[in-house]
Amino acid sequence: LASPMVHCFYFRGGAELLFDGVKKHQVTLPCQPEPWDIRNLLKWIKQNLLKERPELFMQGESVRPGILVLINEADWELMGELDYKLQDQDNVLFISTLHGG
């Protein structure tokens, strides 16, 4: 079983508007048998943090096109995107590059 992990999630570029305007969330993810990869993380965020219309943040199992994801200040494209396995103290930043809505 994975031990509980503490993470900080940040939302910028307008993405914070979907999360009550809160830019930084520090969370402890619960223990669970499934690994905490970004895929599962997004599911968790959708259920627990997302306050407004989910389709503005997510599309299918990934983030909506136009939303960038940085893991510990690096492009998630370098880290395996949805398959990246979260480690304790990892920071995930979501930046929206979209224009209206």
Add this chain to the structure above:
Amino acid sequence: TSWCCPGTGGAGPGVAGDRPCPHSHPRTCMKCGQGTAALVIRVGDPFCRSCFREYFVHKFRAMLGKNRVIFPGEKVLLAVSGGPASSAMVRQVQEGLSREAAKRLRFVPGLVYVEEGAVRRQSPEQREQSLAQMETLLKATGFPYYLIHLEEALELPPSILQPGPERTSTPGPSGPSYKEAVDSFIQQQRQDGDTGTSLPGHSSQDTAAGPSATPRLPDAAQTQELLRSFEAAGTATAREELLEMLRTHLIMQTARDRGYTKVMTGESLTRVAIKLLTNLSLGRGAFLAVDTGFTDQRHGDVMVVRPMRDYTAKEIAFYNRFFSVPTVIVPPLFTKRREKPSIHQLVERFLLGLQEEFPSTISTVYRTGEKLSPEPAKASSESQRCLLCLCGLDTIGGEWGGHWGAQGDLGSSCAPLSDPLALTEEELALEPTLILEEPAAG
């Protein structure tokens, strides 16, 4: 690049939809071969932070250097929205002005911010807050800045609907060539004893009423009138176009009032591609080059320049993050409940969605746009310009020209468009009819 992946039976690059191998490897910068890659540019080019910074800064200089439209000492007004692209643009200008003498940018910048809170569903308190944040940002640059409210568009003079006279100092047979201008500027600087940036460090707000302590909001009646105009625009698409038109007019007026001969706007590559397809859908196919190109000379005396059009939204977002470029985010333009999305939003969604599967989509649209001629139909007389966008009318001639025409009185303060050829009285369709389906949830 090596995208080996032991688990997939040797599947190399070029697997489904051009995606690289999804398993992570610690990547090295492809440029210096040493630094740890921080982001992927274009399709699969990993860059470290410092090579990325060089790449970003160089691109701006190359853009201006290649096009050679900004003359030394020229006053250039930077249109700032608080958004990522225009903020990155300001940073590039700051970097460029502070470089050592040989490679330094040589123009005199000012900043203009149009406060649009009235149509972005901001309360007066929120508007004050955005304004205060923007003012802090603008002040920190040391350049002269102008804060204007969208409500002021209601008071623009009718002269804004006409191109201004071409200035005698613009390049041409009568003026100096770019190279001559640069050489004589450098010589002059040496004589004057060049002490750094040519701009006196004055960071006060320049307004007609003089520098004021805190920016004030327009009175409620003006805000109401502005909102009425926006609400009268029947669709989200029309509203977006109205906003852009009023904002452009306000920026142009500011440039004219303050003696600026150039305006720089921050449209990114992503935004240009979206604008290309949006404007095509809006029936503005004849003006794609001027609407999205590097230069836009329809206003005559003030030229619009788009130096950020070679940067993707992703590059800009990463640059701002890595190098702490401040931005001020405001909510989007208001929409009515259960209103269909605008064409702008649909095109954005379409292009960005396609980009996920096919990462060359946006750059392909952009590069196709690059091939458009920057010389749309010249208006030989004022009556042949569109009153609102100042482009030469495309309603005459060609396969479709004879079928469409716009005539009629545009209000008592404007001269009716006279039409030398006998066209039909059919009204130009203002909006294509779209059949939309509700977007699927999630």
